[in-house]
Amino acid sequence: MSSGSEVSLPPAFAARFPERTLRDQRATLVAIDAHGTILWANAAWRAFAEANGGRDVLVRFGVGSSYFDGISGPLRTFYQQAFHTAFALSEVFEQEYECSSPEEARLLRLRALPVPGAGLLLEHSTVWQHAQDRPEEAALEARYLGPNGMVVQCSYCRRVRRASHAHWDWVPRWVREPHTLTSHGLCDVCLALTLGRRARST
Amino acid sequence: MRAKVLIVDDDANTRHALRTLLELEGIAADTCPSSLEALHRLETGAYDVLLTDFVMPRMTGLELTEAARAAQPELRCYIISGQSRPPTCPDDVAWFPKPLDVDALLARIA
Numbered sequence: 001m002s003s004g005s006e007v008s009l010p011p012a013f014a015a016r017f018p019e020r021t022l023r024d025q026r027a028t029l030v031a032i033d034a035h036g037t038i039l040w041a042n043a044a045w046r047a048f049a050e051a052n053g054g055r056d057v058l059v060r061f062g063v064g065s066s067y068f069d070g071i072s073g074p075l076r077t078f079y080q081q082a083f084h085t086a087f088a089l090s091e092v093f094e095q096e097y098e099c100s101s102p103e104e105a106r107l108l109r110l111r112a113l114p115v116p117g118a119g120l121l122l123e124h125s126t127v128w129q130h131a132q133d134r135p136e137e138a139a140l141e142a143r144y145l146g147p148n149g150m151v152v153q154c155s156y157c158r159r160v161r162r163a164s165h166a167h168w169d170w171v172p173r174w175v176r177e178p179h180t181l182t183s184h185g186l187c188d189v190c191l192a193l194t195l196g197r198r199a200r201s202t
Numbered sequence: 203m204r205a206k207v208l209i210v211d212d213d214a215n216t217r218h219a220l221r222t223l224l225e226l227e228g229i230a231a232d233t234c235p236s237s238l239e240a241l242h243r244l245e246t247g248a249y250d251v252l253l254t255d256f257v258m259p260r261m262t263g264l265e266l267t268e269a270a271r272a273a274q275p276e277l278r279c280y281i282i283s284g285q286s287r288p289p290t291c292p293d294d295v296a297w298f299p300k301p302l303d304v305d306a307l308l309a310r311i312a
Contacts, residue, residue: 149259150212150257150259152213155300182257184255185216186215188215191219195219195223198304
């Protein structure tokens with residue numbers, strides 16, 4: 001498996017997108033074939049991967065590996081179908097998605113640009129990005145501690161329910177290390193997902 | 203004759219999910235939001251299986267299984283939890299981590 005730094009952009013891609021232009025883009029760019037195998041990646045992709053997962057990420061998800069191996073659960077099937085359709089119909093697939101870390105909140109935009117007969121060029125660009133809020137523990141407890149003195153965290157997505165029951169929020173601090181008085185529950189979205197998936201399979 | 207299950211969890215969505223998942227498999231189930239209410243239900247209902255959360259206010263799921271077994275020793279007890287299994291949990295109490303492996307749970311109950 002290669003990190004991609006020494007691999008040239010495949011000719012079919014280079015015929016549409018000048019490689020020098022792609023290499024210098026701030027957006028992360030990955031060329032994949034019709035089956036999702038990574039053929040090439042730019043420097044921004046490698047920098048993002050190293051910053052968020054270390055060099056091991058580039059070994060596991062470098063050139064020659066499957067792009068889809070980095071996607072788990074139902075999202076994997078979703079993107080496989082979306083990319084298959086984009087390639088088959090030669091239509092651009094676009095989507096905004098959250099890609100936050102404990103330190104940074106991010107909204108990214110994905111564009112899958114079809115290259116007929118060769119694959120897709122995937123572009124991930126930043127819509128917005130800012131440091132995660134770091135409220136004091138007491139402020140978090142005031143918002144999330146229920147009347148029984150416990151924090152309810154979804155056991156699937158790990159969002160935390162507000163004491164008002166109105167919302168489930170992503171609380172980065174408690175993803176890494178849950179509150180000492182945490183009861184694990186199920187948020188509304190994961191409840192619907194769990195039951196919907198099971199109902200379809202029975 | 204299929205087992206009749208009492209589900210105990212302080213989270214309403216989890217109770218709803220577990221009950222629905224069991225009923226999709228043809229397994230009858232009732233639900234309770236607390237351990238104390240569960241002990242009352244166990245006295246009055248004929249249940250084969252107690253399926254309970256671990257971390258709950260006032261009485262944990264493990265304390266509930268101990269109290270329930272004192273009155274009904276043959277009761278099959280399963281605990282579902284996001285916490286790791288404590289060393290004090292008896293071997294004959296099955297422990298299922300959250301997120302739940304639904305197939306594994308159904309295989310044990312059915």
